[in-house]
Amino acid sequence: MILATAEQIRKADEMTIKGIGLPGMVLMENAAQGAVRVLKDAMGDPMDWDVAAFCGRGNNGGDGLAMLRILAGQGSVATAYLFCREADLKGDAAANLAVAKACGVQVVEIPDDAALEEYYEDMAGHEIYLDALLGTGLNSLVKGRFAEAIELLNGLDAPVLAVDIPSGLSADTGAVLGHAVEADFTATFGLTKLGLALDGTEHVGELTCVDISIPPVVVADLQLDSHLLEEREVRLLLPERPDKGHKGTFGHLLVVGGSPGKTGAPCLAAWGGLRAGAGLVTAALPCDLNPIAEVKLTAAMTQPLPQTSQGNLAKAAGPVVLKMLGSRQAMVLGPGLSTEEETVELVRDLVLNCRIPTVLDADALNALAGDLANQGFGAAPHTVLTPHPGEAARLLGMTTEELLADRPKAARVLARKTGCVTVLKGARSLIADPAGDLWVNPTGNVLLASGGSGDVLSGVIGGLMAQGLSALDAACAGVYVHGLAADLAIEEYGSRGLAADELVDFLVMAFQAFLSEDAQGDLEEL
Numbered sequence: 001m002i003l004a005t006a007e008q009i010r011k012a013d014e015m016t017i018k019g020i021g022l023p024g025m026v027l028m029e030n031a032a033q034g035a036v037r038v039l040k041d042a043m044g045d046p047m048d049w050d051v052a053a054f055c056g057r058g059n060n061g062g063d064g065l066a067m068l069r070i071l072a073g074q075g076s077v078a079t080a081y082l083f084c085r086e087a088d089l090k091g092d093a094a095a096n097l098a099v100a101k102a103c104g105v106q107v108v109e110i111p112d113d114a115a116l117e118e119y120y121e122d123m124a125g126h127e128i129y130l131d132a133l134l135g136t137g138l139n140s141l142v143k144g145r146f147a148e149a150i151e152l153l154n155g156l157d158a159p160v161l162a163v164d165i166p167s168g169l170s171a172d173t174g175a176v177l178g179h180a181v182e183a184d185f186t187a188t189f190g191l192t193k194l195g196l197a198l199d200g201t202e203h204v205g206e207l208t209c210v211d212i213s214i215p216p217v218v219v220a221d222l223q224l225d226s227h228l229l230e231e232r233e234v235r236l237l238l239p240e241r242p243d244k245g246h247k248g249t250f251g252h253l254l255v256v257g258g259s260p261g262k263t264g265a266p267c268l269a270a271w272g273g274l275r276a277g278a279g280l281v282t283a284a285l286p287c288d289l290n291p292i293a294e295v296k297l298t299a300a301m302t303q304p305l306p307q308t309s310q311g312n313l314a315k316a317a318g319p320v321v322l323k324m325l326g327s328r329q330a331m332v333l334g335p336g337l338s339t340e341e342e343t344v345e346l347v348r349d350l351v352l353n354c355r356i357p358t359v360l361d362a363d364a365l366n367a368l369a370g371d372l373a374n375q376g377f378g379a380a381p382h383t384v385l386t387p388h389p390g391e392a393a394r395l396l397g398m399t400t401e402e403l404l405a406d407r408p409k410a411a412r413v414l415a416r417k418t419g420c421v422t423v424l425k426g427a428r429s430l431i432a433d434p435a436g437d438l439w440v441n442p443t444g445n446v447l448l449a450s451g452g453s454g455d456v457l458s459g460v461i462g463g464l465m466a467q468g469l470s471a472l473d474a475a476c477a478g479v480y481v482h483g484l485a486a487d488l489a490i491e492e493y494g495s496r497g498l499a500a501d502e503l504v505d506f507l508v509m510a511f512q513a514f515l516s517e518d519a520q521g522d523l524e525e526l
C-alpha cells in the first residue's frame with residue numbers, strides 16, 4: 001500500500017484542484033461523507049447521537065464541520081467547539097462553517113483559555129467525538145488549550161473518531177508532537193499517511209482510508225516512495241521450493257560471530273537461517289567456543305576460527321573467512337561479536353573485501369560506527385544492515401532521541417550513505433533501499449523486545465539471501481515473517497516470556513502461512 005507524507009498529500013490536493021479542476025469543496029465533501037460512513041459502520045444505526053467535534057482553524061476543522069452538518073441531517077444533535085474565532089476560518093473551511101450553521105449545527109468558539117475553562121464541562125458531556133483539531137497542517141509542538149483539549153478527549157470513555165489523523169501525531173514520522181489524540185477510529189483521506197502506518201494502532205485505532213476522488217494519475221505523477229508492506233507482496237517474494245530440490249539448491253549460509261558469553265547469538269542466527277530454508281548453514285566462531293556451538297547446533301555445521309588472547313575473533317580469521325566465502329551464497333556477520341580493537345579491524349576488512357550477499361548486524365555495525373564515511377562495502381548493493389535505533393544512531397553520529405524523532409529519515413539516510421539496504425528495527429521496523437524507497441513492516445509485537453530476537457532476524461534474512469533473494473527482497477520478507485512469528489507466539493504466550501530460541505520454532509508456522517492453499521490443505525490432512 002502506498003503511503004504519503006504531509007507534503008505529498010498537499011501536492012496531491014493541489015494537483016487535483018488546480019491541475020485536474022476538481023474543486024476543493026468537492027474533496028472536502030467526499031472526505032466528510034466518507035468519514036461519516038466510517039462512523040456509522042462503527043457505531044451502527046440509528047444515528048440519533050449527541051456528537052461533538054473539536055475543530056481547528058484549518059481544513060481539518062472544515063472536514064469536522066462538514067461531518068457535523070451531515071450528521072445533523074441524519075438525526076444527530078451536533079456541536080462544534082471551534083478553537084479560534086469564526087472569522088479566522090478561510091476558504092472551504094469557512095464555507096463549511098456557514099453551511100453547518102445554516103443546517104442547525106451549534107458552534108461554540110474556544111478562542112482562548114478563559115473560554116476553554118467556561119465550556120470545559122459541556123465539552124466533556126457528549127456521546128461521540130470527532131477530533132478535527134489538527135490534520136496534516138500540524139507544524140509545531142502541541143501546547144496550551146490544544147494540548148488540554150487532546151487530554152480531555154483521551155480521558156473520556158466516549159468513542160473518538162480522528163478526522164484524517166489523530167491530532168498531534170506527525171503525518172511524516174508518526175512521532176507525538178507533545179500530545180496526541182488516542183482515537184478509537186481514524187478515517188484518513190485520499191492516501192494513508194506515513195505517520196499512521198508508523199503508529200500502528202496506539203493513537204490511530206481502527207484505520208480506514210476514504211476515497212475522496214484524488215485521481216490515480218495524480219498519485220502516479222507524485223512517484224511516492226513510502227509503502228506499507230503487505231502479506232500478498234511478501235508471498236510473491238518468498239523463494240520457490242522445487243520438489244526435486246536438494247540441500248545444494250537452497251544455498252549455504254555462513255554466520256560469523258560469537259565471543260565469550262555470547263555463543264548463543266551466532267547459534268540463534270544459524271537457527272534463523274535454517275528456518276528460512278537455507279540448504280546448509282555453518283556458524284564460524286572463536287575456536288574456544290566451537291565445542292559449545294557443536295552441542296547447541298546439530299543441524300548446522302561449525303567452523304572454529306583464530307581468536308585473540310581475550311577469546312574474541314582475531315584478525316587472522318579474515319583470510320579463513322574470505323576463503324570460505326568462495327563456496328557460500330550468503331554471510332551474516334556480527335551476532336555476538338565483541339568490539340575488541342582487533343575484532344573491529346577484522347570486521348572492517350571483511351566488509352571491504354566480501355563479495356557475496358551479506359547481513360551486517362550488532363557489533364559488526366558498531367565496528368563501522370565513527371568512521372562510516374571511510375568504510376568501503378565490497379558487496380554494497382547486496383548487503384543488508386540491521387541496526388536497532390542505538391546502533392543506527394552511532395552509525396549516523398547522532399543521539400538515539402534525535403534518531404527516534406524521525407525514523408524514516410534515519411533509515412533512508414543510512415541506506416543512501418552506505419549503499420546498503422537498511423532495516424531499522426523497532427516497533428514497526430523500517431526497510432530502506434539506497435534508491436530512496438521505504439517500507440513499513442506491520443507485523444511484530446512486544447515479544448520481540450528481548451535479547452536474541454535480532455540474531456534470529458539476521459539469520460532469517462541471510463537464509464533467504466542464500467536462496468537467491470536480493471538484499472531488498474530478503475530484508476522485506478525476513479522482517480515480515482519474523483514479526484509474524486511473534487504475532488503467532490503472542491496468541492500462545494501473551495505479551496511476555498518468549499525466549500528467542502522459542503521464536504525460532506514459531507518461524508515454522510510463520511513460513512507455513514505462505515504456503516500455497518493446496519500445500520496448506522495437505523498439511524491439515526496429515
Ligand SMILES: NC(=O)C1=CN([C@@H]2O[C@H](COP(=O)(O)OP(=O)(O)OC[C@H]3O[C@@H](n4cnc5c(N)ncnc54)[C@H](O)[C@@H]3O)[C@@H](O)[C@H]2O)[C@H](O)CC1
Pocket residue numbers: 009013027028031056057058059060061062063133134135136137138139140141142143146163164165189190191212214
Ligand atoms: N486530500 C486530503 O487529504 C484532503 C484533506 N483535507 C483536510 O485538510 C487537512 C489539512 O488542512 P490544513 O488547512 O493544511 O491544515 P490543518 O487543518 O491540519 O491545520 C492547520 C492549522 O493549524 C495550525 N497549527 C499547526 N500546528 C499547530 C499546533 N501545534 N498547535 C496549534 N495550531 C497549529 C496552523 O497554523 C494552521 O492554522 C487534512 O488533514 C484534511 O483533514 C481537505 O478537507 C480535503 C482534501
Ligand SMILES: [K+]
Pocket residue numbers: 060131132133134135162163164165166167
Ligand atoms: K485530526
